[in-house]
Amino acid sequence: MHEFFQNHRLLLAPMAGVSDEAFRALCREQGADLAFTEMVSAKGLSYANEKTRHLLALAPGEDQVAVQLFGHEPDTMAAQAAWIEQEMGESLAYLDVNMGCPARKIVSKGDGSALMREPGLAASIVRAIRAAVAHPVTVKFRRGWAQGEETAPDFARRMEDAGACAVAVHGRFAEQLYRGSADWGVVARVKEAVDVPVIGNGDVRTGADAVALTVRTGCDAVMIARGAEGNPWVFAQAKAALEGVPEPPAPGARERIAMARRHARLLSRREGKNIVRMRKHAMWYLAGLPGAAAARAKINACVSVEDFDRVFDELLALLGEHEQEG
Incomplete structure (x- = not known):
């Protein structure tokens, strides 16, 4: 080899x-x-x-x-x-x-x-x-x-x-x-x-x-x-x-949102203000999370890091509400 x-x-x-x-x-x-x-x-x-x-x-x-x-x-x-x-x-x-x-x-x-x-x-x-x-x-x-x-x-x-x-x-x-x-x-x-x-x-x-x-x-x-x-x-x-060692646990909802946020910032360093290509990545990171399906239209309107941050912040707030109810 x-x-x-x-x-x-x-x-x-x-x-x-x-x-x-x-x-x-x-x-x-x-x-x-x-x-x-x-x-x-x-x-x-x-x-x-x-x-x-x-x-x-x-x-x-x-x-x-x-x-x-x-x-x-x-x-x-x-x-x-x-x-x-x-x-x-x-x-x-x-x-x-x-x-x-x-x-x-x-x-x-x-x-x-x-x-x-x-x-x-x-x-x-x-x-x-x-x-x-x-x-x-x-x-x-x-x-x-x-x-x-x-x-x-x-x-x-x-x-x-x-x-x-x-x-x-x-x-x-x-x-x-x-x-x-x-x-x-x-x-x-x-x-x-x-x-x-x-x-x-x-x-x-x-x-x-x-x-x-x-x-x-x-x-x-x-x-x-x-x-x-x-x-x-x-x-x-x-x-x-x-x-052959134990696998790390699957990421939780907050970890997934945090990674999506980091990804958007890394992408912005390369692309500048317009990071439209982050939309599909955001959908993938957030799939199955509370409020993610409803946030789809907002994600599809995002252009900048700030736009994505607003969606991520809303999802975190929703997650906090779910945790309190739980």
Whole structure:
């Protein structure tokens, strides 16, 4: 196994619009060994797009980050991978190629999981990037493209042959999007098919899930995506469970509100006064709390830190009333 992956067993997945510096900082603080940037368009970088380049900025206290590129042109992908390596230096952990995103706007251009339908092109991309950079290159993909047609083990072998240093497997077909359950069996089958490290991904929401995925599949690392939304504590729980020590308790309502407040402030340092993207994070943090459903409309109108603080203060007051009644 590449020595790097021995020390990085818990990973925060790359998520567009979610895994920005603020969220990464909180997940790293809770125990994530490494976090990914939001996926970065190779084409966007090639246009020297500042909107794309800012995705590469590190979070406060973040020593290294993994960068996930998406695209389908081997030469462009390789050139931008080389630029990222030069630009980031020691801050770059490794480069990952997105071959798993099922979003229509991505696959319609031949990017993301569309590459699972063209394994020859996918292999060409990996070979081109490996020739252009010194850092490890990994590939993230799904169980297969068409529902019911599992191609991941063979696809993984082709990526390994092309030079991938590790592979990450999400247990759903691209056509499933995020419906249904992730099949962890495919992670085990990929693990049997290749010699490089295998990262398991899909439906990890608790420490017990992280252990179960590891035990059932033999995977070398666990990647958590949607299970961390509004719940960076999942990394502390997973780390404890994997180490065989008692898990920290689930956060209470006040702790969740306090984390949401911190998240808004961290985001404001990056975004300025307009932190509209905090709305979805706030919904995730507050889900199920007293008054959260009624506060949805107010959250959807929030723009600044002060706007979010008012909602958080109202929810704390409501919580105090509930505690007094209890």
